[in-house]
Amino acid sequence: MNFDFDLIVRSFPLLLVGAGVTVQITAFSVSLGLLIGMFVGIARLSNTWIIKALAAVYVDFIRGTPLLVQIFLIYFALPIIVGQRIDPFIAAITACSINSGAYVAEIFRGGIQSIDKGQMEAGRSLGMTWGQTMRHIILPQAFKRIIPPLGNEFIAMMKDSSLVSVIGFEELTRRGQLIIARTYGSFEIWLSVAFIYLIMTFTISRLVDYLERRYKIDDKH
Amino acid sequence: MINIKNVHKHFGKLHVLKGINADIAEKEVVVVIGPSGSGKSTLLRCINYLEEPTEGEIIVDGIPLTNEANINKVREEVGMVFQRFNLFPHKSVLENIILAPMTVRKTPKSEAVKIAQDLLVKVGLADKEHAYPEQLSGGQQQRVAIARALAMKPKIMLFDEPTSALDPEMVKEVLDVMKSLAHEGMTMAIVTHEMGFAREVGDRVLFMDEGRLVEEGTPEEIFSHAKEDRTKSFLSKIL
Numbered sequence: 001m002n003f004d005f006d007l008i009v010r011s012f013p014l015l016l017v018g019a020g021v022t023v024q025i026t027a028f029s030v031s032l033g034l035l036i037g038m039f040v041g042i043a044r045l046s047n048t049w050i051i052k053a054l055a056a057v058y059v060d061f062i063r064g065t066p067l068l069v070q071i072f073l074i075y076f077a078l079p080i081i082v083g084q085r086i087d088p089f090i091a092a093i094t095a096c097s098i099n100s101g102a103y104v105a106e107i108f109r110g111g112i113q114s115i116d117k118g119q120m121e122a123g124r125s126l127g128m129t130w131g132q133t134m135r136h137i138i139l140p141q142a143f144k145r146i147i148p149p150l151g152n153e154f155i156a157m158m159k160d161s162s163l164v165s166v167i168g169f170e171e172l173t174r175r176g177q178l179i180i181a182r183t184y185g186s187f188e189i190w191l192s193v194a195f196i197y198l199i200m201t202f203t204i205s206r207l208v209d210y211l212e213r214r215y216k217i218d219d220k221h
Numbered sequence: 222m223i224n225i226k227n228v229h230k231h232f233g234k235l236h237v238l239k240g241i242n243a244d245i246a247e248k249e250v251v252v253v254i255g256p257s258g259s260g261k262s263t264l265l266r267c268i269n270y271l272e273e274p275t276e277g278e279i280i281v282d283g284i285p286l287t288n289e290a291n292i293n294k295v296r297e298e299v300g301m302v303f304q305r306f307n308l309f310p311h312k313s314v315l316e317n318i319i320l321a322p323m324t325v326r327k328t329p330k331s332e333a334v335k336i337a338q339d340l341l342v343k344v345g346l347a348d349k350e351h352a353y354p355e356q357l358s359g360g361q362q363q364r365v366a367i368a369r370a371l372a373m374k375p376k377i378m379l380f381d382e383p384t385s386a387l388d389p390e391m392v393k394e395v396l397d398v399m400k401s402l403a404h405e406g407m408t409m410a411i412v413t414h415e416m417g418f419a420r421e422v423g424d425r426v427l428f429m430d431e432g433r434l435v436e437e438g439t440p441e442e443i444f445s446h447a448k449e450d451r452t453k454s455f456l457s458k459i460l
């Protein structure tokens with residue numbers, strides 16, 4: 001078997017377009033997932049049992065089923081419910097954010113629980129409501145602590161987003177498949193795809209390291 | 222100012238407060254003493270509803286602690302100082318003090334800062350407004366915590382062993398701040414093991430043991446002429 005380096009060079013621009021789409025879907029999903037996860041994470045600590053139970057059901061369902069199945073569920077089941085076809089991009093982002101939200105919720109819950117109970121008591125004793133104390137006292141401290149696991153979640157999402165290729169959504173992995181179908185250069189293309197994922201995840205992990213260090217220094221003043 | 226009527230508190234099966242009756246008058250300084258585990262902290266925490274009594278009633282400044290709105294209202298009027306300070310580590314000294322007035326009382330920032338700076342002068346930390354809690358000694362942190370509570374202009378201050386977590390050389394600076402508060406006529410309920418301070422500043426001393434109020438009286442009555450054996454035995458161990 002001969003290695004066709006030229007194929008890599010020729011395919012690279014197309015793969016980069018796919019990588020751009022992967023970054024997009026990851027960024028959207030993680031942002032939405034962060035929002036969902038923050039509220040669900042807080043909900044899991046609620047004193048109202050029904051809120052707590054609903055949050056737990058959501059987290060358990062998502063974490064207990066494969067993302068691939070969730071993507072199919074959203075892509076094939078949602079149209080039946082809403083009565084119209086949904087765009088693969090919408091389906092992909094919906095599935096990925098709902099998935100990410102559950103994992104982020106657990107990260108937030110752990111972060112919030114790691115903050116000394118005395119902080120909430122101090123806030124409440126000053127007359128602040130539970131929500132005000134959460135917002136001004138607990139979350140800012142928890143957030144600093146959960147930067148590393150959130151970074152891991154970001155990286156995991158970027159890799160897992162390759163699964164949306166199954167609904168024909170043209171992110172990096174799907175682009176690779178399409179190019180291979182035309183050129184039969186499986187090895188060269190998968191190698192390139194892997195390399196691009198690696199560069200992207202490596203960049204994110206450096207970024208997270210930087211943020212973590214900055215906040216650590218911030219903490220000391 | 223505070224009326225505590227037949228208050229019981231259970232933690233699961235544990236019966237921690239067994240029918241406490243006590244009143245604290247305006248401008249009165251009441252010192253609560255007793256062995257560890259006797260329920261002193263729990264009683265104090267019931268006054269601002271950090272713990273909910275299982276039975277009985279507490280009325281603060283005429284406001285019964287019945288619903289969430291009342292509870293928040295009471296907490297605005299009752300300041301609390303904790304053994305472990307509980308300053309907000311991600312906020313500077315000044316930010317620690319102005320947060321509650323701004324979010325709860327909606328005090329404009331410039332005014333809140335002015336109040337905070339005056340309070341820092343009062344507790345002797347005028348030069349520390351931009352410092353962060355971890356840069357301060359324990360005694361300094363506790364004085365900031367007192368200033369933070371005072372910024373809400375409370376009518377009552379609760380202190381739960383405010384000097385117990387401090388190195389000995391820092392105890393006095395905190396007690397001095399509390400003394401000056403007492404002289405200004407603040408209504409105070411203080412749990413402490415500082416008997417000299419209790420004698421000097423307290424108007425009344427309550428002795429608690431095993432969830433009951435065993436004996437109360439003036440510092441003189443309690444420290445020199447205790448009637449109950451349990452009070453005497455506790456004092457003999459601690460004095």
Ligand SMILES: Nc1ncnc2c1ncn2[C@@H]1O[C@H](COP(=O)(O)OP(=O)(O)O)[C@@H](O)[C@H]1O
Pocket residue numbers: 232235237255256257258259260261262263264
């Ligand atoms: N949140 C809680 N849950 C269960 N038990 C508690 C809780 N808080 C206090 N207790 C128990 O209640 C008793 C009285 O505690 P506390 O009021 O802190 O006593 P003191 O302040 O006099 O040392 C102790 O036995 C303590 O273990």
Ligand SMILES: [Mg+2]
Pocket residue numbers: 261262263381382
């Ligand atoms: Mg205690």
